[in-house]
Amino acid sequence: MEVKDYLRILRDEIHSTVFATVDDQGLPVARVIDIMLADEYSIYFITAKGKEFYQQLMNKQYVAISGMTSGDGSLSKKAISIRGNVENIGEQLLDKVFEQNPYMLEIYPSKESQRALEVFRLYQGNGEYFDLSTKPITRHSFIIGHSDNIEKSLEYGYYINEKCVGCGKCYTTCPQQCIDMTNVPFTIHQENCLHCGNCMSVCKYKAVEKR
Amino acid sequence: MEVKDYLRILRDEIHSTVFATVDDQGLPVARVIDIMLADEYSIYFITAKGKEFYQQLMNKQYVAISGMTSGDGSLSKKAISIRGNVENIGEQLLDKVFEQNPYMLEIYPSKESQRALEVFRLYQGNGEYFDLSTKPITRHSFIIGHSDNIEKSLEYGYYINEKCVGCGKCYTTCPQQCIDMTNVPFTIHQENCLHCGNCMSVCKYKAVEKR
Numbered sequence: 001m002e003v004k005d006y007l008r009i010l011r012d013e014i015h016s017t018v019f020a021t022v023d024d025q026g027l028p029v030a031r032v033i034d035i036m037l038a039d040e041y042s043i044y045f046i047t048a049k050g051k052e053f054y055q056q057l058m059n060k061q062y063v064a065i066s067g068m069t070s071g072d073g074s075l076s077k078k079a080i081s082i083r084g085n086v087e088n089i090g091e092q093l094l095d096k097v098f099e100q101n102p103y104m105l106e107i108y109p110s111k112e113s114q115r116a117l118e119v120f121r122l123y124q125g126n127g128e129y130f131d132l133s134t135k136p137i138t139r140h141s142f143i144i145g146h147s148d149n150i151e152k153s154l155e156y157g158y159y160i161n162e163k164c165v166g167c168g169k170c171y172t173t174c175p176q177q178c179i180d181m182t183n184v185p186f187t188i189h190q191e192n193c194l195h196c197g198n199c200m201s202v203c204k205y206k207a208v209e210k211r
Numbered sequence: 212m213e214v215k216d217y218l219r220i221l222r223d224e225i226h227s228t229v230f231a232t233v234d235d236q237g238l239p240v241a242r243v244i245d246i247m248l249a250d251e252y253s254i255y256f257i258t259a260k261g262k263e264f265y266q267q268l269m270n271k272q273y274v275a276i277s278g279m280t281s282g283d284g285s286l287s288k289k290a291i292s293i294r295g296n297v298e299n300i301g302e303q304l305l306d307k308v309f310e311q312n313p314y315m316l317e318i319y320p321s322k323e324s325q326r327a328l329e330v331f332r333l334y335q336g337n338g339e340y341f342d343l344s345t346k347p348i349t350r351h352s353f354i355i356g357h358s359d360n361i362e363k364s365l366e367y368g369y370y371i372n373e374k375c376v377g378c379g380k381c382y383t384t385c386p387q388q389c390i391d392m393t394n395v396p397f398t399i400h401q402e403n404c405l406h407c408g409n410c411m412s413v414c415k416y417k418a419v420e421k422r
Contacts, residue, residue: 016285018277020231020239028231028239030277032290032341050369050408050421066229066241070281074227075314079243103286106346107405113386116407130243135317158261175324194318196327197261210261 003142004040006129010067010080011038017067019045021056029056033065036097036104041145042123043082044089046097046104048116057120061086065122075132084125084144093119126154136176136192155211157193158200160185163207170199170208214353215251217340221278221291222249228278230256232267240267244276247308247315252356253334254293255300257308257315259327268331272297276333286343295336295355304330337365347387347403366422368404369411371396374418381410381419 010017019033031053037044043065047054057063064083071077094117098104108114124145131138141154160170164185171179171186178192179199185207188199200208221228230244242264248255254276258265268274275294282288305328309315319325335356342349352365371381375396382390382397389403390410396418399410411419 016279016288018229018231018241020229020241020275022233022237022239026233026237027271027273027294028233028275029294030229030231030241030275031292032277032279032288034285048405048407048409050411051406060238062238064231064239064241066243068227068243073314074245075317077227077243081242083238083240103284106286107348108386108407110386112384113407113409115384116386116409116412137318173323173326175319175321175327194259195262196259196319196324198259198324198327200261201327 001129001140001142003127003144004038006080006127006142007038007040007043007144009069009078010043010065010082011035013069013078014067014080017065019053020064020066021053021062022060023052023056029053034101035065035067036101036119037093042121044093044097044119044121046094046117046119049118050116054118057086058088063120063122071133077132079130079132080127081130082122082125082127082144084122086120086122089119089121091118136178136189137194139191139193157190157195157211158188158197159209159211160188160199160207161209163205165205165207167205169202169204173198173202212340212351214338214355215249217291217338217353218249218251218254218355220280220289221254221276221293222246224280224289225278225291228276230264231275231277232264232273233271234263234267240264245312246276246278247312247330248304253332255304255308255330255332257305257328257330260329261327265329268297269299274331274333282344288343290341290343291338292341293333293336293338293355295333297331297333300330300332302329347389347400348405350402350404368401368406368422369399369408370420370422371399371410371418372420374416376416376418378416380413380415384409384413 068079166184279290377395
């Protein structure tokens, strides 16, 4: 899938997500926020100037978003998590937000009551897609916009190096059995890894590293 | 509703929630995590020692949680957000977690693969319940455990003081029409307020304060 497909899932299939920010004491805050619009490169949401959420967005210009599709039971779900930089674009696109999300008129019915609202855009960041319905689970990483730091974040995970002797101890503790033992050094299927760390903690040869 | 009822909704009706923490750079991180157990005073969840999430929990001993019931459309949902202190209780209750959430065996099938898992307990904090299906929306605050700081947080919101002259300008901009104009000074129905801040921004008499 391409980035725009993940953003479309967020807007259309998940829609109601959780947004996380950080308060003045450096502690996390989370609340449900809907994804109002999405285009090829960004997602848009709104909030009101009087909210703590608004202040926290303005302070850090950064947000973490996570949500999942609905479905029967945790193992039928697809989850998307994104974190990155946001900018306030004021009343730009506010009409379009209400056009495409008419239920918002139930909450902010009059133009007078909408005066507190401003639109924010997430334009750069990195994301992860989890499909819990596959076995093993599937994980994909993606990037929104461009940034060297963000591209580095795609490497995050556990990797087996040249010290591997092929003993297979790691495989016995891997919940997803996603270690390929065809060749030594073994390799970890990054797209199935849960990042539990079992392989690293049981390897006597220090052949597993965390990046 | 009592605290245990909110915690029960989190465990049974919402179950899959988003947990927010803060990374080494002071930026928010969010991911989907299930609520494994709940009792009268706390909720329990698990994670694996190899995950960044685990490290972030150990560093701050604090988490923000938010989730919503499923339902057709954003305005049929009930949302709960909680933030507060967590403690690592190790493997205590891990057997009970798997007993009551047998689907977790699909992800961590063997005892060997479960060795990375530890149980965390949120034992103290404050929460908000939003019912978006009522009109106006309904908001309730609640406390888990005891702490003076946390009890102060229940006052958070907008309040009208003695400077109110009863002009009614605030009412015209209130999206929820939750300002009671029976007596001067007017009062804000805290349980319906969206915290948009419109009333404060339009009041010429500085009669609206934010606490």
